[in-house]
Amino acid sequence: MKVGLLIGGLCQGGAERQLMRLAGGLVQGGHQVEVFCYDGGSPHDTALEAQGVVVRHHVSRGRLAKIGVVRRWLRDFEPDIAHGFMKRASGVAVLARLVGPACRVLASDFSTATYGRHKPSLWAALCLFALADRVVTQTDLNRRSLEALAPWLRGRVAVVRNGLDVTQFRPALSSPCESPFRFCVVGSVYGVKNPERVVRAVAELYRRQGEGFHLDWFGRRGLGGDHAPSADYRRAVALADQLGVQELISFHGETRDIERAYQQAHALVHVSLQEGFPNAVVEGMACGLPIVVSRVSDLPLVVKEARNGFLCDETDSLSIASAMERMLLTSAEQRLQMGQRSRRLAMEWFHQERFIDDYLNLYAEMLRDDNVHRLG
The missing domain is CATH 3.40.50.2000 (Glycogen Phosphorylase B;)
Incomplete structure (x- = not known):
């Protein structure tokens, strides 16, 4: 053909x-x-x-x-x-x-x-x-x-x-260190990916639970061909400084070793305002991560089918913080089981x-x- x-x-x-x-x-x-x-x-x-x-x-x-x-x-x-x-x-x-x-x-x-x-x-x-x-x-x-x-x-x-090539995206051979708890976000830093509400959610989670976690964001800081930081990225960084959580969030930019980024995390956060079906969620699931996701696209169906994470209202930073808090307070054994169900569904649906x-x-x-x- x-x-x-x-x-x-x-x-x-x-x-x-x-x-x-x-x-x-x-x-x-x-x-x-x-x-x-x-x-x-x-x-x-x-x-x-x-x-x-x-x-x-x-x-x-x-x-x-x-x-x-x-x-x-x-x-x-x-x-x-x-x-x-x-x-x-x-x-x-x-x-x-x-x-x-x-x-x-x-x-x-x-x-x-x-x-x-x-x-x-x-x-x-x-x-x-x-x-x-x-x-x-x-x-x-x-x-x-x-x-x-x-x-x-x-x-x-x-x-x-x-x-997805599920042989490329696979769980780590050993679990990451339990402290600090690491949330992972993968995606370009611009409005649709909801960076400012994520920063506000981190600040709210810090207010509730203290410093026992960190959020790592991997992805382009801007969408232009010149790689200049987007206005959304600059606002998110300024907001983190304003709210005093700049030490709890790292914007790493693009990485060629994205599988390792997933493998070093405890959970994936993906709270986009608009999506087809996010590759990052499929990749994170294949790497055995439990997920915190918005209610867009078929993400609620994935969480219902696999029982592998928590849903939130992507337009409400308090709702995002609550879903992240539930994940943070979930036991390591339960998170392992959620991650295993993530992996199974990724292999069944997205191979x-x-x-x-x-x-x-x-x-x-x-x-x-x-x-x-x-x-x-």
Whole structure:
């Protein structure tokens, strides 16, 4: 099978990491894969190329130019499936196919359930999704949201959960030292990841329980290509100083050894305001961590299924602090059992082979459909 994966560019974002795992897994299975980045190349291209994936890129100015270069790529590569990753790339894939060579187009959406409902870009994407052969998302919640907002998509939205190499992300051989208790946050420090409420929660937990814990935050301090700290990061650091908890929080920046970061923690905290399905939660679970998570996406379903952590209201720092306090006061034996259940569910739901097989089955189903949406 020939599969073309389309995205703006490759970075350390969650959807981008899923694309890289999918591309590598498809090539390993004997399929021909090209990745096209219409906003130019990145340092992550070489990691894919080392796995035998062809990566092409082009810096396109303006929407029409993007559609034009993608149409030429589809004509030259002639994929069986053109798979757009995220709303914008999916829209570009649909429009390029309409005026270009016939192929099946799979659109993808990972965050409509928590997206601003009044944004014109959302409704433009939902209308363009009508012209795709199928739409894929990561969670049951997002599938229901898509079908409620866009009734024309009912019966055409598939769910494929994230994939993870569970041999790479695994529990530590020995448990970390019990004191101080270490909470771990993984994700870029910007508004959606809720850094200011996390800082306020740390201050509240300190007021209740004293100094017997520390929070380590791993992730980019800013989203720009220049790596400049974001305004959200600067506000979070200033707030920690103001509340007197700067010694209890460490913002480490990016790390190449993220597995070790999980393995040195006692629990994962992930209280985002908006998510598709967070890679950090899957990775932390695979490393055997109990979790403190918000009620977004399918995270409540994970906690209910695995009994592996505590939920909180992501809009309330006191609720976040209470969930962290419950974890802090849970016995080491109970936390070990919660972590073991995390690991089991990660292996059952998010195993890399299951992820690749689910996509291959979806592609095959699309190829059996005789109808291709195309102009001309």
